[in-house]
Amino acid sequence: MPGEKSSNIYVQEFKPTEKREKNDRLGELRATTSDLRPSTSYKRYYHHPPAPKLANPTPLGLSAFALSVMVISFYNCRAFGIDIPNVAVGVCLFTGGIVQFAAGMWEMRVGNTFGATGFGAFGGFWASYGVIFIPSFNVNQAFVDANGVFQETQYHNALAVYCIAWTVFTFIFTLACIRTSGAVLTAFVLLTIVFVFETIYHFTMVQIFINIAGIIGIITSMVVWYCFAGVLLTPDLSPISLPLYDLSVKV
Structure with a gap:
């Protein structure tokens, strides 16, 4: 949106996570990326309309x-x-x-x-x-x-x-x-x-x-x-x- 400081096209939402074992890096990545959702700005600026139908020449x-x-x-x-x-x-x-x-x-x-x-x-x-x-x-x-x-x-x-x-x-x-x-x-x-x-x-x-x-x-x-x-x-x-x-x- 105009005036926002962040230019990221994705917004990350964190949910409370369960206690993980030490050095469980793979588990952390799965937990932090499973809740990603497209932002409204992404939908606004990157949506492409369907291509027009072409006649047979x-x-x-x-x-x-x-x-x-x-x-x-x-x-x-x-x-x-x-x-x-x-x-x-x-x-x-x-x-x-x-x-x-x-x-x-x-x-x-x-x-x-x-x-x-x-x-x-x-x-x-x-x-x-x-x-x-x-x-x-x-x-x-x-x-x-x-x-x-x-x-x-x-x-x-x-x-x-x-x-x-x-x-x-x-x-x-x-x-x-x-x-x-x-x-x-x-x-x-x-x-x-x-x-x-x-x-x-x-x-x-x-x-x-x-x-x-x-x-x-x-x-x-x-x-x-x-x-x-x-x-x-x-x-x-x-x-x-x-x-x-x-x-x-x-x-």
Whole structure:
């Protein structure tokens, strides 16, 4: 209490003790410590409130990932006659980039290394992909030579290297999915194939390969949407539940 001279957090109360034998030190210690009780000041200054409950960030990350893959895959297929994919810039930067990266950081907060790595890394991927279509970053303009000729082959080779790097990352991440669930593993196997076909397209510039990448990408987005529904539709929210086919090793 304020104004008290003693700062001890424990108050010792002594009770009359029976006569002890000489040099019975152990008996003395037991007798003098058996009556210790926490002081009121200890309870006041050292009491910790319960930790707040944290929400599950996985559905947010999955929804952002599925939406971004779906939009870009439709553009890769040239669906509905769309040849200019710049409408996807906002999706790449905000939904695929910021939202997914934020979900990854919250996965880190709840101790999920797998989710933090996946959402965090692919949040960076989508943001970097969106930058390619923003004129002010001069990504395309950098491949125009002094004569004003666009170096198409060099441009596509540069994008192929970009896709190779993400193919390697996605393949390694797929290996980390082996003991998660069947739905998640399927999604990343398909995503790895998408990056492989995009790499082939940029090296060969044959349209059929990017179309195949787009079709597989749409299938991938459907699988991720399924994962999103399976995680979000919990018994307290919906009577519907979807199995994710757990692959974890039971100990």
